[in-house]
Amino acid sequence: MACPPFDSSHPEWRDWRWQMRHRIHTAEELSRWIRLTDEERRAIEATRGVFRWNITPYYASLMDPEDPNCPIRRQVVPRLEELAPDLIGVMDPLEEVAHSPVKNLIHNYRDRVAFCVTSECAIYCRYCLRKRMVGDAAFMMRKAELQAAIDYIAAHPEIRDVLLTGGDPLTLSETHLAWILDQLRAIPHVEIIRIGTRMPVKLPYRITPELCRLLERYHPLWINTHFNHPKELTPDAAEAIDRLLRAGIPVGNQTVLLRGINDDVATMKALCEGLVRMRVRPYYLYQAQLIGGTAHFRTPIEKGMAIMRALQGRTTGFAIPKYVLDTPYGKVPLDGSYVRGRAGDYVIVETPRGVLWAEPNPIPPDEDLPFRLPEIPWPEEVDTIDVEQPLYTGAR
Numbered sequence: 001m002a003c004p005p006f007d008s009s010h011p012e013w014r015d016w017r018w019q020m021r022h023r024i025h026t027a028e029e030l031s032r033w034i035r036l037t038d039e040e041r042r043a044i045e046a047t048r049g050v051f052r053w054n055i056t057p058y059y060a061s062l063m064d065p066e067d068p069n070c071p072i073r074r075q076v077v078p079r080l081e082e083l084a085p086d087l088i089g090v091m092d093p094l095e096e097v098a099h100s101p102v103k104n105l106i107h108n109y110r111d112r113v114a115f116c117v118t119s120e121c122a123i124y125c126r127y128c129l130r131k132r133m134v135g136d137a138a139f140m141m142r143k144a145e146l147q148a149a150i151d152y153i154a155a156h157p158e159i160r161d162v163l164l165t166g167g168d169p170l171t172l173s174e175t176h177l178a179w180i181l182d183q184l185r186a187i188p189h190v191e192i193i194r195i196g197t198r199m200p201v202k203l204p205y206r207i208t209p210e211l212c213r214l215l216e217r218y219h220p221l222w223i224n225t226h227f228n229h230p231k232e233l234t235p236d237a238a239e240a241i242d243r244l245l246r247a248g249i250p251v252g253n254q255t256v257l258l259r260g261i262n263d264d265v266a267t268m269k270a271l272c273e274g275l276v277r278m279r280v281r282p283y284y285l286y287q288a289q290l291i292g293g294t295a296h297f298r299t300p301i302e303k304g305m306a307i308m309r310a311l312q313g314r315t316t317g318f319a320i321p322k323y324v325l326d327t328p329y330g331k332v333p334l335d336g337s338y339v340r341g342r343a344g345d346y347v348i349v350e351t352p353r354g355v356l357w358a359e360p361n362p363i364p365p366d367e368d369l370p371f372r373l374p375e376i377p378w379p380e381e382v383d384t385i386d387v388e389q390p391l392y393t394g395a396r
């Protein structure tokens with residue numbers, strides 16, 4: 001039998017680089033933490049080469065060792081459902097590649113850009129929006145490529161807001177981050193810098209005092225993180241958040257609505273209330289995107305809308321996030337003023353740019369919906385997902 005699991009008594013447990021070096025990516029390593037089911041073992045084998053997996057010891061320590069439906073486990077341990085036929089799943093539903101004037105820089109709103117500074121991440125969430133690129137060397141950024149993106153931002157005075165994303169920008173070293181941030185701060189029209197990172201959730205020890213001292217040199221700088229379940233709100237995560245806040249960085253949270261993980265009122269309410277206790281402002285609740293191999297995570301839009309209705313008036317106003325659907329025409333609030341109704345397997349929404357969008361969103365046969373959207377005819381002018389895009393085949 002292999003050595004016992006590392007646990008939080010290990011002298012280097014709180015060293016983020018140690019955690020990165022000891023990430024779990026074999027069934028044998030994982031079985032030191034949880035009692036793997038046969039299904040999970042087969043999925044680890046079968047998804048090899050389709051979408052990589054990697055779990056930090058810290059995040060593994062949050063898993064229920066006996067319950068395969070543990071919400072932590074389901075986010076990061078491969079499942080056979082990932083290989084099920086998924087007719088509406090595509091690789092790039094937001095057409096991010098088409099909206100990238102230079103490599104890894106997505107310019108889809110006039111005044112702001114999403115800049116994927118690295119494709120590296122500390123863990124690989126099974127529902128990842130950027131499955132097409134995370135961990136893929138082809139999407140890593142060489143210095144000249146970073147420079148090209150920075151030059152593009154410098155040449156576009158309308159860009160006032162730069163969102164660093166990935167991958168996870170905080171996998172980069174302090175030196176590397178400082179170089180990028182220095183370049184951006186040298187551009188007078190860049191008013192705010194934001195970082196999207198899941199480090200407080202999957203590896204809170206990355207939020208070191210040194211990192212916070214570095215980041216506070218670049219204010220106004222905002223961080224959005226990504227808690228999905230109350231089990232993730234640990235004392236270690238709260239400490240990481242506290243360090244960011246003490247550096248003057250406002251921290252928001254983006255959650256993805258995930259079937260069987262957080263798609264019920266009690267879980268969502270506990271998550272949002274736990275976040276505000278940590279002084280994190282719930283920002284967005286995302287409808288799960290149509291990423292190939294993630295059909296088992298998707299919920300009917302009616303379900304998310306019902307959760308939002310249940311929160312309104314029943315908890316602190318600022319504990320309530322905005323429920324949104326991201327489309328190639330930008331993010332659309334999923335509420336009565338943008339949602340027109342349902343046309344069979346599609347939900348019809350009006351995007352902020354006025355174009356109607358039909359989101360494929362079939363209702364599973366066994367689903368007990370809390371309410372029904374009005375059935376409407378297929379609109380005369382409407383755009384929908386480009387099915388000509390390559391389906392996710394996993395060939396890599």
Ligand SMILES: *Cc1c(COP(=O)(O)O)cnc(C)c1O
Nearest residue numbers: 106107108109112113114163331
């Ligand atoms: C979500 C997103 C942003 C930021 O949008 P906000 O609504 O301002 O948070 C910027 N660029 C892209 C491409 C995005 O997807």
